[in-house]
Amino acid sequence: MHDQEPDPLRREQRLSTKEAAELLGVKPETVYAYVSRGQLSSERVPGGRGSTFDAAEVKALARRNRRETGRNSGTGTDLAVRTRITLIDKDRYYFRGVDATELAARHSYEEIAEWLWTGHLHPGVTFDAPKASVSVARRAVDALPEHTGPTDRLRVAVIAAATVDPLRFDLSEEAVLGTARVLIPTLVAALPPVRRAHRDEGPLAHRLWARLSGRDPDEASLRALDTALGLLVDHDLAASTLAVRVAASARAHAYAAVSAGLGVIEGPLHGAASRLAHRMLLDVLDQGDAAPVVAEELRAGRRVPGLGHRLYTGEDPRARALFRLLEDIPQAAPALAAARDVAATAARRTPLHANVDLALAVLTTSCAMPATAGETIFAVARTAGWIAHALEEYRERPLRMRPSGHYVGAKPPQPLPE
Structure with missing residues (x-):
């Protein structure tokens, strides 16, 4: 048998x-x-x-x-959110299915923002802020201590601008788009200018330049700044963007959602990372050699700034696009050489590639901008992406961004504490 x-x-x-x-x-x-x-x-x-x-x-x-989007996948760490905004795939990234680096090479920051928000291109579009919004934002920012960082200034400007907008609680698409087109130029106008002779009109990159550098801009440098803004508009569900979507899920208005994003990017692992790369490049330029600078970073137990990205196995496409433009700026040559020296030196130990923070550091050091300039560029640029994600989230059911906690504390019932 x-x-x-x-x-x-x-x-x-x-x-x-x-x-x-x-x-x-x-x-x-x-x-x-x-x-x-x-x-x-x-x-x-x-x-x-x-x-x-x-x-x-x-x-x-x-x-x-x-x-089911926005729910805990079961691991306690991964969240999946449906989005039509950005796709990152095979060392490239796309805005609404279009190669983002090609968009940034051919269109202004404002045009890319409109594409992200609406799916339509509006050639020549510029954003203008009402005087009342700019005035209250400037007064609030001017009251801050002189040493205040750019993200704090921008966060205060957002809150101040919200107070003079009685329609901020209208979450309809038309109203939120109106807020976005006003808020972004208000943020730039609220920052204290470095150059005395400046006008708050024209492309946003021109206005932002006056807040970042005292040097007269040339066409190539302005183009590099505008392209950097376009490249940084969005990058899928980065930590700050997730914070924005959580706020929007709770039906916070657009100003509050942007403020949530600004609160996250101040960390050194996100929007402030370019500041560390900027200072490292200055050290390399000062010493004339990347080896001792890289060695000191590693000796202190730190990662070498501006290298590697968890979403790209090769070079960050944003860095590649920005480096290509910086090659057309003669004064950027020393910083470019220093960045390549850093990457080559670090590659002896680990095969890491340059990321956008290193490219931003080359832009800011070569254009006589402070170490915090990259953080400012990042925050202003990403505001457009945050608005796009808030618009998407407002169309979803409210309060869906609620993962379940995995409790690992003392088993109840416990006695009352004395």
Whole structure:
């Protein structure tokens, strides 16, 4: 008599706890949490201590977890949000399906912002701010201490501008677009100018230049700044963008959503990263050699600024596009050489490529801008992307950005503290 093979259909229908956990991509205890919430049913193993789960039910839950946006994927760390704005794929990135570096090479920052918001190009568009908005934002920024950083200035300017907009709570697409077209030039106008002779009109990059450098701009430098703004408009769900979407999910108005993004980019691992690269390049230029500077960074236990990006295996496409433009600026040659020296020196240890922070540092050092200039450029540029994501989030059901916490504290009930 032959041993009877287990019924494959029966095997398919019931899964062990371990198999269910693997299919869902979670820990075994999370499987039982799904049971307690009524999301899965279980059956006790006859004569055993474990449980089995219906395979079709587990697969349906796995598909639902992947599909349902803004929910915890089960690992406690990954969030998936449907978006039509930016795609990053194979060391390239796209705005609404169009190569972002090509858009930035051919269109102004304002035109790219409009494309991101509406899906339509508006050639020659410029943004203008009403005097009332600029006036209150400037007064608020001017009241800050002189040493205040750019992100703090911008955050204060956003809050001040919101107070004079009685329509800020209107979350319709038309109203939010109106806010965006006013808010971005208001942020630039609120920053204290470095150059005395300046006019707050024309392309945004021209107005921003007067807040960053005391040097008279040439056409190539202005083009590089405008392109940098266009390249940095959005980059999928970066930490600051996720904060904006959480705020928008709670139906915070556009000013508050932008303020949430500004609160996140101040960290050295996000918008402020170019400041570290700027200072490193100055050290390399001062010493004439990247080796001792790179060695000091590593000795201090720090990563070398401006190198590597978790989303790109090769060179950051934003850096590549900006480096190409900087090659046309004669005064950028020393900083470009210093950046390449840093990348080549660090590559002896790890195969890391330049990222956009290093390219921004070349732009800011070669155009006589302060170390904080890259942070300012990043924040102003990304405001347009944040608005695009807020617009998307306003169309979704409210309060959906609510992952479940995985409690690991003391098991209740605990006695009252004395």
